[in-house]
Amino acid sequence: MMKSKILKNKTLIVGCSSLGATITNKYSSEGKNLMVIDKNPKNFDRLSDRFSGYTITGDVTSIDVLEEAGIASAKEIVIVTDQDNINIFVAHIARKIYDVPNIYVRLLDPNNEALIKGMDIKAIFPLELSYDKFNILRGGRR
Amino acid sequence: MRIVIANGNNSADYIIENFKGRSHSLTIINDDRDVANKLARSSKLPVVLGDFTKVPTLKEAHIDDADLFIALGHKDADNYVGCLHARKQFGVKKCICIVQNPKNVEVFKRLGLDSVISSTETLVSSVLAESSLESLIKTMSFENDKIVMSEIVIKPNYLISHKRIMDINFPKEGSIACVYRRPRVIIPNGSTLILPKDKLFVLSTPESQKMLIDFVQKSKKK
Numbered sequence: 001m002m003k004s005k006i007l008k009n010k011t012l013i014v015g016c017s018s019l020g021a022t023i024t025n026k027y028s029s030e031g032k033n034l035m036v037i038d039k040n041p042k043n044f045d046r047l048s049d050r051f052s053g054y055t056i057t058g059d060v061t062s063i064d065v066l067e068e069a070g071i072a073s074a075k076e077i078v079i080v081t082d083q084d085n086i087n088i089f090v091a092h093i094a095r096k097i098y099d100v101p102n103i104y105v106r107l108l109d110p111n112n113e114a115l116i117k118g119m120d121i122k123a124i125f126p127l128e129l130s131y132d133k134f135n136i137l138r139g140g141r142r
Numbered sequence: 143m144r145i146v147i148a149n150g151n152n153s154a155d156y157i158i159e160n161f162k163g164r165s166h167s168l169t170i171i172n173d174d175r176d177v178a179n180k181l182a183r184s185s186k187l188p189v190v191l192g193d194f195t196k197v198p199t200l201k202e203a204h205i206d207d208a209d210l211f212i213a214l215g216h217k218d219a220d221n222y223v224g225c226l227h228a229r230k231q232f233g234v235k236k237c238i239c240i241v242q243n244p245k246n247v248e249v250f251k252r253l254g255l256d257s258v259i260s261s262t263e264t265l266v267s268s269v270l271a272e273s274s275l276e277s278l279i280k281t282m283s284f285e286n287d288k289i290v291m292s293e294i295v296i297k298p299n300y301l302i303s304h305k306r307i308m309d310i311n312f313p314k315e316g317s318i319a320c321v322y323r324r325p326r327v328i329i330p331n332g333s334t335l336i337l338p339k340d341k342l343f344v345l346s347t348p349e350s351q352k353m354l355i356d357f358v359q360k361s362k363k364k
Contacts, residue, residue: 061217061218061219061243061246062243062245063245063246063249064245083219084195084223085195085217085219085220085222085223086219088219088222088223088226089218089219089222089223090219092222092253093249093253096252096253096254097249097252097253109196109197111196111197111227112223114230114231115223115226115227115230
């Protein structure tokens with residue numbers, strides 16, 4: 001296992017979901033320092049052959065796993081597991097305990113927006129995005 | 143008091159049994175249809191079938207007028223979010239939850255949820271509390287822990303063994319309330335002889351408990 005301290009200015013990708021893998025592959029091609037965490041190692045198959053970052057298999061709701069991944073020195077964390085509750089929990093840890101400068105989180109349930117309000121956490125709501133796209137497709141009427 | 147209990151199977155059952163009939167009004171949330179049906183039948187209480195981390199489920203359980211929310215889910219992140227919704231969105235003052243990972247007790251605390259219970263952590267801390275006073279010693283406390291009674295068995299190698307109480311210079315911070323020597327109970331005085339296998343019941347304040355136990359257990363010099 002590599003020592004996470006070696007990686008300065010790294011980006012942590014929490015959850016190698018389709019979105020997580022897509023962001024990782026894009027970042028990797030830009031030469032960013034990356035660390036990807038997922039509970040299921042099979043999900044790392046989604047990473048491209050040219051991916052040059054690091055992966056950790058583990059439960060992201062364990063603070064030991066997040067520490068091992070180097071959350072304390074991360075400059076950016078992208079939290080995109082497929083479970084809102086895990087994403088909220090990790091986002092709160094990232095903000096309140098480690099104060100990671102940039103926090104991005106994906107939330108499937110719009111009701112969860114209230115739980116991150118005022119915490120400087122940037123959220124992606126797929127439902128909202130799909131609805132907006134739908135409106136564009138049908139001619140810009142809202 | 144109005145209490146909403148989310149998930150848990152046997153644990154929910156146990157809590158319900160204990161709270162029922164104590165002028166508490168209980169509502170149950172469970173995401174498992176079989177468990178929900180079972181609880182509804184056995185408790186005759188209102189049961190909401192659904193995911194307690196979702197706002198509509200919590201609304202259906204009328205959580206907004208609950209005084210206490212108890213989350214017994216088996217995923218720590220679920221309990222965290224459930225409690226957060228209950229508190230932030232519905233203004234429930236007291237939220238209690240369990241966690242599987244004992245380290246999350248501290249994490250939840252730092253995130254602002256302070257009523258978190260981990261069975262592993264509880265077990266470890268009670269073992270630690272016992273072992274700090276030698277595991278053989280039983281302790282009882284009275285008057286909100288202001289008075290403690292320690293139960294110490296005398297071994298032949300102890301310095302005070304085979305001596306009279308008046309000769310051992312027992313510390314003034316405590317007193318030997320009683321000596322149990324099978325099958326007799328002795329209320330000791332100065333001339334009472336302390337013998338191996340005697341069980342001493344020592345009364346003291348919690349602050350001097352350790353010192354007194356050390357005194358009783360001091361071994362004879364070789």
